[in-house]
Amino acid sequence: MNLTPKAIAQEIGAEKLVGNGDIILTGFASLAEAGPQDLSFFSDSRYENLLYATRAGAVILSKDFTPKKPLPSHVAWIYVGRPEQAFYSLVQRYKVPPLPGWGREPYAVIHPTAVVPSATYIGAFAYIAQNVRLAERVWIYPFAYIGADVEIGEGTIVYPHAVIMAGTKIGRNCIIHPGAVVGADGFGFYKGESRPYERIPQIGHVVIEDDVEVGANTCIDRATLGQTRLEQGVKLDNLIQVGHNVRIGPHTAIAAQSGIAGSSTIGAFCRIGGQVGIADHLYVADRSSITAQAGVSKSISTPGKGWRGAPAQEVRQQLLMEAVMRKLTELYPKILELLNEKKA
Amino acid sequence: MNLTPKAIAQEIGAEKLVGNGDIILTGFASLAEAGPQDLSFFSDSRYENLLYATRAGAVILSKDFTPKKPLPSHVAWIYVGRPEQAFYSLVQRYKVPPLPGWGREPYAVIHPTAVVPSATYIGAFAYIAQNVRLAERVWIYPFAYIGADVEIGEGTIVYPHAVIMAGTKIGRNCIIHPGAVVGADGFGFYKGESRPYERIPQIGHVVIEDDVEVGANTCIDRATLGQTRLEQGVKLDNLIQVGHNVRIGPHTAIAAQSGIAGSSTIGAFCRIGGQVGIADHLYVADRSSITAQAGVSKSISTPGKGWRGAPAQEVRQQLLMEAVMRKLTELYPKILELLNEKKA
């Protein structure tokens, strides 16, 4: 980037520019780390104190913001409706390195029956098995394994070392991060006559709809029969486990290291923290919000509530219980005294 | 599959067939998802209501089952001794895609000292180091890394991107799922004179006996000295951590994201839920059953018991404690009143 605050204000349709609009900005940085040639932004009121101390050359902020103290005059202040969005759209345009162009790097193995349009990127050591169908504008990075009969939609990126097992369907504009494993066999056994665990053959598939992200080293197991399904806009962080036949509703986001056991259904627009566990064969209603490390052991039928603790209960109830436990710990000597008196 | 209920009944040695035995069945599906050309099965009484509503063409069920309501007449009912087993044996025979045939795909690197029988599958980009010994009927998928001196027994499958580090021994009929890392260095340090952490060299190995499964992205560390050992029939789900010098007894099954710290010994026929943690240098007795998210911080010496909570205690005790905590939360205002009265 090589832009002045003036040019930026014009580009993002700013309402107002206060300060020196003619300096040259070359970088993007947070309020705390920005220097005189950096553009920054302010949108989270918890960090208002950083605003008065920033060394940034220019800051994008809300046109509705009223500062508690005078803003420093060495900064160019650019006022817009949605500062975060404006800032990141500039980052996207001027700073994000472009994805690789179309073409095939050496040592890619592509089965002759696979459909691979010329407007795709196929990295070195990519493995594309029989009957794979890639749409246009797909990026397959080095070391990606694309199993037989896989379909991948337009605009989707499969990063290095991702494994997409046979029969998986992936929609448009998805991102599969490095090391993710999509479509490995689910964990299912039945008691055999001679052996305690006979494998249940896993012949179902994984279906991933549009705009989904699957984090690094996250695992999505194929269904036993039928489908494991991530619906539109699902966002999964790293190291998550999604068991066989799980269904996750549209625009649900799950933080790292959480796990969902087999056959559970998660609703739409849920927000699930890190290291959460959800047991098998459960239902979690739409817009549920689940705190990190919670353990959901029963279905959640009322939508829009918050859950916390293990076993999880409603946030208010769990916080009350935690507070009471702390209080009782404090009062324990007195309780003991009371009980002893009674005895005596 | 293209079979009639009659032919299926004969193939699985059914006791009885009720309904139209002459329709053509082409697929396998669960009771909830099956259509008129699908075969389904019923073995879990919790789902009996699905039986009366199923659209399946045919259903395998237990010869000992007595329905609570009349069974729908559009379904062909096939009665056998073990319905789940019968159903999955048909799935295995007619639906599971065959594994790749013997041969070597391009760009496999096989060290000249490695023993690789012709009756093996070596995928593209497989790496097989010096002195590796593969038995016959072994499948090494693309991108598998097989380190020096590794031995792999007959019938074992190593899926894409699995990493088998030097010196590991794997038995017969094992499955190593994608991205699993077997035999990386354990996490061991001692206090050095000049540095707080000096690496302890990890010269032990991992030994995996017959019929073991290692889940996707699961990590089994090599021993410091001696062995880390998974005994016969151990089943590990995805994203599990097994520390150095751990020993897991025969036919123990562990669900996803659990971790076992260094030098602990787990008995035979244990069932361990997801996200369980087991501390280091512990002993867990045979047939222990551990609930998801439990934290085992002391050895378990009595076999056959259930454990729950963190720190884990016997299930009954833990459930009682959880119930009392809920009750005390409710009663807290009254307890406070009582204490205040006494004071007054």
Place this chain on the structure above:
Amino acid sequence: MNLTPKAIAQEIGAEKLVGNGDIILTGFASLAEAGPQDLSFFSDSRYENLLYATRAGAVILSKDFTPKKPLPSHVAWIYVGRPEQAFYSLVQRYKVPPLPGWGREPYAVIHPTAVVPSATYIGAFAYIAQNVRLAERVWIYPFAYIGADVEIGEGTIVYPHAVIMAGTKIGRNCIIHPGAVVGADGFGFYKGESRPYERIPQIGHVVIEDDVEVGANTCIDRATLGQTRLEQGVKLDNLIQVGHNVRIGPHTAIAAQSGIAGSSTIGAFCRIGGQVGIADHLYVADRSSITAQAGVSKSISTPGKGWRGAPAQEVRQQLLMEAVMRKLTELYPKILELLNEKKA
């Protein structure tokens, strides 16, 4: 190894040798597993009983150790100042297999702009992108992905299937274990106008200082802006999640499956157990010690303390609370009686 106790005593500068110094020792083993040709060591007083029963040919132990019972005479006892260090230095010298020598295996893809000194090991199927700069004495194992502009310092090992995304800087003498993913995009979104989650472009980097270990399948996300940083001597076990913009101070060690959410800062010399969760935007003071499975939901400002439980509190307080909970469970019937009496 093919050394006598006498030769060993001389090599490690032993103070004293008691017993037969002329036998030939060929292996290294723990006290419990050692045979007559093995060298072992004793440094942890919890295992003193193993000392009297060992079948080892020779044992290294502390010159300050006073046994409770007579030591068996068939063992050669070698007395030194630091037995563990002496033992492992011998293991390192005589038993650890050498790393591969310098050179390039077939099918490595190295971009012409990459700087790859001849004194490096580049395994088969390594992928080294544009502008990568490797120092001398670097080991890049098969299937490692080294993205654009990555720098790697002298003495560092990148094991098979590790993924180092673009722009990452790695210092000297680091070890990146198999399947680790360093520098994948952080998990960040903002509320869009038309969609609930718009991706925040992640243009920051990961910086790893000297002497750091990153465990197998562990994930370190790149920063949104600025850096995610592992400072000197940080040791991370397997399957750990480190979110974007996290900073971990020097010589902090973290056990397997722990997770640190975005923008948190962990101090120096902390010891963090397995499956610990640390929420986002927190500060954890130097020398904090956090018990396995704890959930840290508030900043820790006082250095040097121990923390336990979820939500985490100081170890003493948490242990007291756990003890009180057990006691109250026991006393519950009596408490109930008391409350009922009062009512009556």
